[in-house]
Amino acid sequence: MLLIHCPYCDDTLPELEFAYAGEAHIARPEDPSKLSDEEWRDFLFIRTNVKGVHAERWRHINGCGRFFNALRDTVSDRFLTTYKAGEARPDTTDLEAAV
Amino acid sequence: MNAPATSFDAVTVTILPPVARFNLRIAPSDLAAASQAFGLSLPTKIGQGEQNADRGAYCIGPDEWLLHAAEADQQAIVAAFDEVRANTPHSLVVISDRELTIGITGPAAAELLSVACPLDLSRIPVGGAKRTVFDYAQVTLIRDGEDAFRLEVWRSYFPHVHGLLEVATRELALGL
Numbered sequence: 164m165l166l167i168h169c170p171y172c173d174d175t176l177p178e179l180e181f182a183y184a185g186e187a188h189i190a191r192p193e194d195p196s197k198l199s200d201e202e203w204r205d206f207l208f209i210r211t212n213v214k215g216v217h218a219e220r221w222r223h224i225n226g227c228g229r230f231f232n233a234l235r236d237t238v239s240d241r242f243l244t245t246y247k248a249g250e251a252r253p254d255t256t257d258l259e260a261a262v
Numbered sequence: 263m264n265a266p267a268t269s270f271d272a273v274t275v276t277i278l279p280p281v282a283r284f285n286l287r288i289a290p291s292d293l294a295a296a297s298q299a300f301g302l303s304l305p306t307k308i309g310q311g312e313q314n315a316d317r318g319a320y321c322i323g324p325d326e327w328l329l330h331a332a333e334a335d336q337q338a339i340v341a342a343f344d345e346v347r348a349n350t351p352h353s354l355v356v357i358s359d360r361e362l363t364i365g366i367t368g369p370a371a372a373e374l375l376s377v378a379c380p381l382d383l384s385r386i387p388v389g390g391a392k393r394t395v396f397d398y399a400q401v402t403l404i405r406d407g408e409d410a411f412r413l414e415v416w417r418s419y420f421p422h423v424h425g426l427l428e429v430a431t432r433e434l435a436l437g438l
Binding site: 164171172173174176177179180225226227228229 | 308309322323324326380381392393394395400
């Protein structure tokens, strides 16, 4: 079982308490009606599907209930770090080098 | 009260009598107002609890608390928070009937809970509480002592959770 660190609880807890919630840092366009169909499609459906470090949202649904962001390596399934919603993606070059 | 109990030497599972329960959402900076209205200083860190006689308060989210009191005090507490609401916005929801409490006591209490609870129970401090899962049912786990726990379960999940505990108690009794 994966152990995930919740930045709000400040505790590392079993994966069963968490729910995955898709890719992180996807901002909804300010004025959707000005977008072309292709741009709107890209916002709704097109995701990066990275092989490597992926920024993704998780929710501590069976705990504090908060959404937060995590950086996870999609190859090794290792969580590099987690951070609160609204914070910028942290620089993890040193963490990646340590893998 | 003649609560139904399942037990053998090492662990006892009881259905505890009803209490008044509240779910409080309030900005952490306004916590003092809530503490005053409830008559107990509310804990500030997730997982911590505070108890005094029949009052209990457990922090289960960044701005969320579970409050316990005697059943007879329910109306008085709601009225006290109504007065606070004029100056301090918050939400206090009575959830007394939403949940049932199962008491689990005895030297094998943690072992029994570990049947379906993924948490590392040894890391929950005495007096603390955590919202977690018990075999996919959301529960609040309160630790009253080294080997005394309370499990708050939504009533619709209760037959499943209690059934599992009964089966597991029998397995433990048989040494399986």
